[in-house]
Amino acid sequence: MSKLRVAVIGAQGRIGSAAAAAVEAADDLDLVAAIDREDPLEALTEAGAQVAVELTHPDAVMGNLEFCVGHGIHAVVGTTGWTAERLDRLRGWLAAAPGTGVLVAPNFSIGAVLTMQFARQAARWFESAEVIELHHDNKADAPSGTATRTAQLIAAARAEAGLAPQHDPTTHGLEGARGADVEGVPVHSVRLRGLLAHQEVLFGGTGETLTIRHDSLHHSSFMPGILLAARTVPGVPGLTYGLENFLEGTEPGHQED
């Protein structure tokens, strides 16, 4: 069987370099292009890439995806900075490219995907919910894509359950002290040398709290998810948001890197 032809965009970066190495090491995948800021996107078409793994910067991702979708190259996207408007724009490009698939995943690690699912499940049972995300000191975006998605899922579950908006008695405080407001859920962002990617979701109810914590200790935590996504995306046309949509029916052994 011929190997799937995969390209990595952002291949000099922290996660992009790890992704390029993981693709290269996979028996069923062929790393046909590994490009970064200075390289032309035409390298993807010249190399005959079938799937592009996009791991760059919120300022670069839309241009890269417009090119990929316009050339019928499926994409697996880890880059953050997504808004409803950006997702709509991407849907528009995909509508004009039937058969092309794009997965946008706020987080490729299985533990982070489960954290989001557990948080959604817990949200309806607690009056208070806050998210603390902690990342390395070179991260461009805040809050993280994962924390934003987590807060959105909590907000949706609260609304579905008919919970009242969260009570915040703060009348005196410095700006930012209560974090960013993501659909009514406070999200706090810590940037610290030595960290990679970590998140705590805190829930509070009468006489009890629940804390869900996840730690990505190494970029290897994202690789099984990226490889699974690269293998799956050619069979899923249109936009898929969240790796969980590709995990259903997958045996854990199939996520090996």
Ligand SMILES: NC(=O)C1=CN([C@@H]2O[C@H](COP(=O)(O)OP(=O)(O)OC[C@H]3O[C@@H](n4cnc5c(N)ncnc54)[C@H](OP(=O)(O)O)[C@@H]3O)[C@@H](O)[C@H]2O)C=CC1
């Ligand atoms: N979904 C997930 O599971 C994960 C997502 N991420 C996300 O991935 C993104 C990258 O993170 P990280 O690797 O830490 O960042 P880095 O800054 O280490 O890497 C990004 C790389 O992309 C390059 N780049 C910038 N613009 C372009 C462009 N137009 N075309 C090609 N390459 C470009 C950068 O070059 P230069 O240095 O010259 O700017 C750099 O080499 C972030 O948005 C991060 O949040 C990270 C980890 C996991």
Ligand SMILES: O=C(O)C1=N[C@H](C(=O)O)C[C@H](O)C1
């Ligand atoms: O920049 C990072 O490092 C990460 N970015 C993603 C995010 O913003 O959620 C995923 C993970 O947290 C690592």
